[in-house]
Amino acid sequence: MKRRSLFLNTSAGLGFLFLYAPIIALIVYSFNASKLVTVWGGWSLKWYVELFNNEQIIDAALLSFEIAFITATLAVVLGTMAGFVLSRFGPFRGKMILSGWISAPLVMPEVITGLSLLLLFVAMESAFGWPAGRGTGTIIIAHTTFCMAYVAVIVQARLSSMDESLEEAAMDLGAKPSSLFFLVTLPLISPAIISGWLLSFTLSLDDLVIASFVSGPGNSTLPMVIFSKVRLGVTPEVNALATLMILVVALGVIGAMYQMRRQARLLAQPDN
């Protein structure tokens, strides 16, 4: 047993090293004063200063945040409806089709999603003049479509693992369907909705391929700007940007974990 544990720990440890070594290297090199990756020029914050003076990156970041915020909000509304319908409405006509349309976007190659949505927008524009041109609006629609699938899956998982007795009790006490949903079900699934919102936000913020297809001229999102920069090679400003993004995400995940553990401990305490 002991020998196998050693083997297991070593191989899993190597796996984690593989997962984190590139990220750590990226963070360390973002503080490198030298432009060359290979030469260590001492610690410096110079790339962070350059990053904040780069108007192109700042503008693209603001646009991406705006798109991600609207996308995440729309995706949460639509995705919660879809997840709720699939797990609480019992059988209805076309349910198989809906659940297929929910799971397919999760694995669909992005180039196909991007191309097909662009062709739809072009066809719609020539048929009834909407959407007039492409830009922020079309990116939001495209992102909402694949993000709502993630939200629906998360909400569905939460609903199916949840005890139904509270909803039954509310119904027995005569709650109307709408108040049953908004007063009982919605608060119970709020953790799933929050993580769905956050996941949609990061997915939208990160998307390069779909946005490249459906955006118009002058609407470059942050990933599009990063991609055109790094295609030519390693750029120290991008290292700085990556470090900031990783820091924000790490703080978010650690905060969420801490909150969850605190909640679990509170729940575990017996009532006095």
Place this chain on the structure above:
Amino acid sequence: MSTSKIAWINDSYGKMTKYNFFSRVNWGRFSVVSVPYLWLAIFFFIPFVVVFKISLSEAAIAVPPYTPILDWNLEEAYVTLKLSLSNYLFLLEDDFYLSAYLSSIKVAAISTFFTLLVAFPIAYLMARSEGSMRALLLALVILPFWTSFLLRVYAWMGLLKKNGLINETLMSMGLIDQPLIMMQTDFAVYIGIVYTYLPFMVLPLYSALEKMDMTLLEAAEDLGARPYQSFFLITLPLAMPGVIAGCLLVFIPAVGEFVIPALLGGSDTLMIGRVLWDEFFLNRDWPMASAVAVVMLIILVLPIMLIRNSQGKEGAV
């Protein structure tokens, strides 16, 4: 959706489903169903019909840059329907496309296999850990998933390039004299895919291994099974649903991957996602790009159906 869930729905359908309540207020129920339904019909399903339609037209110098399929003129009273299979014929005739499809499938399959190799020990360790250790390992696996995909691919450029960190370290240790050529090779593409898709493999594996009864392994050991025997005869078969779900979750998007071959691959790394991208953005041949997408979709239909079934059984993801 789990089987018990289906049973519950069938069960409660006979009695009083909690939201069966809606069936009396049919309009409320109808509108809640139809909003997500309509959205997905318009922005997920119809686009595929449009792609298929445009794949049957021909490229033209016009806005939009393809010929109409259906043409009519009421004054002269004619309707013409012009379907062109030339894009598909060209796809079949030109070796370039065929080898791009084959090499995408090859790259995706090899990377999926290596992802499984890297992910298994991590998932197994997670499943065997307890309490806060398990939560910590889970967070460590999920954390990179929340950071930018593009930036994670980019991180490897700094490690793999000719004067990058790996080459410099190996040379300063005196292990190699010449820098290894790693960037712009298929090897870099494998690394990129394994790295970015790892969480998609670990999580379904973990959810399958977590359910495993560890006493089975003790029993096997008591009965004289060697560790590798109990692994192949007990652990692996029990983890199979997770293995299948994880492999499909990695394989399907990897076939159409664009960013990884574009940043880490060389000019000879032929992948169909990149071919589609170039066909669209460089050649501006929209009908050809559509035909490439339709054929890719046909190749992926079977694995996508499989993932739906395995999701149905396991509730992975």
